[in-house]
Amino acid sequence: MESSRERGGRGARRPPYGRSSALSTADRGPLRLGTRKSLMAMTQSRMVADALTEATGHAVELVGVTTEGDVSKALLAQIGGTGVFVNALRDRLLAGEVDFAVHSLKDLPTGPAEGIALAATPVRDDPRDALCGPCKLADLPRGARVGTGSPRRVAQLRAMRPDLDVVAIRGNADTRLRKVADGELDAVVLAHAGLRRIGRLDAVAEIFDPDQMLPAPGQGALALECRADQAGLRALLGTVDDPMTRACVTAERTVLAVLEGGCSAPVGTYAAEVDEELHLTATVAAFDGSRQIRLSASGHPDDAETLGRDLAHRLLAQGADQLMGERD
Numbered sequence: 001m002e003s004s005r006e007r008g009g010r011g012a013r014r015p016p017y018g019r020s021s022a023l024s025t026a027d028r029g030p031l032r033l034g035t036r037k038s039l040m041a042m043t044q045s046r047m048v049a050d051a052l053t054e055a056t057g058h059a060v061e062l063v064g065v066t067t068e069g070d071v072s073k074a075l076l077a078q079i080g081g082t083g084v085f086v087n088a089l090r091d092r093l094l095a096g097e098v099d100f101a102v103h104s105l106k107d108l109p110t111g112p113a114e115g116i117a118l119a120a121t122p123v124r125d126d127p128r129d130a131l132c133g134p135c136k137l138a139d140l141p142r143g144a145r146v147g148t149g150s151p152r153r154v155a156q157l158r159a160m161r162p163d164l165d166v167v168a169i170r171g172n173a174d175t176r177l178r179k180v181a182d183g184e185l186d187a188v189v190l191a192h193a194g195l196r197r198i199g200r201l202d203a204v205a206e207i208f209d210p211d212q213m214l215p216a217p218g219q220g221a222l223a224l225e226c227r228a229d230q231a232g233l234r235a236l237l238g239t240v241d242d243p244m245t246r247a248c249v250t251a252e253r254t255v256l257a258v259l260e261g262g263c264s265a266p267v268g269t270y271a272a273e274v275d276e277e278l279h280l281t282a283t284v285a286a287f288d289g290s291r292q293i294r295l296s297a298s299g300h301p302d303d304a305e306t307l308g309r310d311l312a313h314r315l316l317a318q319g320a321d322q323l324m325g326e327r328d
């Protein structure tokens with residue numbers, strides 16, 4: 001299945017899907033799925049590949065791509081923040097070297113990407129954050145060292161436990177967990193969905209309720225992107241789309257977009273279906289955890305974008321922009 005022709009990397013080109021209305025690909029070989037190469041990325045990409053094959057009968061092969069976010073050791077805020085895990089994959093799409101890409105949705109910048117379509121958001125995994133360490137947050141000793149690189153997690157951790165020594169870290173989940181095992185840190189906060197994908201739920205001491213810690217917009221969800229001009233391929237990828245997941249992440253990401261925040265903004269959101277309505281909660285927190293603005297709203301899932309926009313404007317009216325501008 002992985003012949004050298006298919007593995008040909010940059011030079012390998014085939015007629016793009018979607019040029020013709022027919023989806024018969026008998027003569028084309030497997031769909032090429034562009035993915036980051038980390039264990040988490042490869043696992044989630046393999047899940048999507050299997051779901052697509054199951055739904056459509058098409059074979060899918062994974063093509064590993066290195067992104068700037070994988071190479072740079074700098075903190076994300078220093079290497080420009082948004083898009084560092086995504087841009088290299090989009091370049092491969094636009095060059096026709098892969099047919100579609102699978103991303104963690106929370107790594108996607110909120111702005112539009114020229115020539116790229118969000119073809120599917122599969123059923124979302126658990127969006128919550130998890131504390132990994134010897135005990136629950138409340139039982140950590142005073143001044144315990146807790147690692148996270150995310151201003152959103154920093155702000156909400158400090159709001160719960162102002163005494164903690166919150167330490168900025170980077171690296172993949174395994175690297176972060178090792179810092180706890182080595183005793184360099186007492187605990188780290190990571191996304192539950194990612195821990196599950198790398199088979200490390202054993203490290204979880206506590207799953208934070210969204211009442212305590214609102215997740216990042218889109219956390220736990222995946223995004224399938226392809227070229228916008230490939231209608232046939234978009235329809236094919238759409239077979240694994242979950243409309244309610246899409247409504248939820250649309251509401252969450254609209255909040256972030258209006259607040260002009262990226263993955264480094266102290267913005268937490270959580271949208272879920274409640275009694276056939278979309279219920280959205282969002283928070284903006286001061287980096288030192290001293291103040292938080294937190295608001296909720298409900299609406300029809302078809303109005304997800306309006307719901308997110310209106311809630312963001314209410315946050316701004318209560319001083320969200322001032323809070324986001326503060327750093328300690």
Ligand SMILES: NCc1[nH]cc(CCC(=O)O)c1CC(=O)O
Nearest residue numbers: 104106190191193194219220221
């Ligand atoms: N920023 C890196 C990143 N992108 C997606 C996930 C977790 C999986 C997900 O949210 O889908 C993680 C790691 C983490 O935050 O713990």
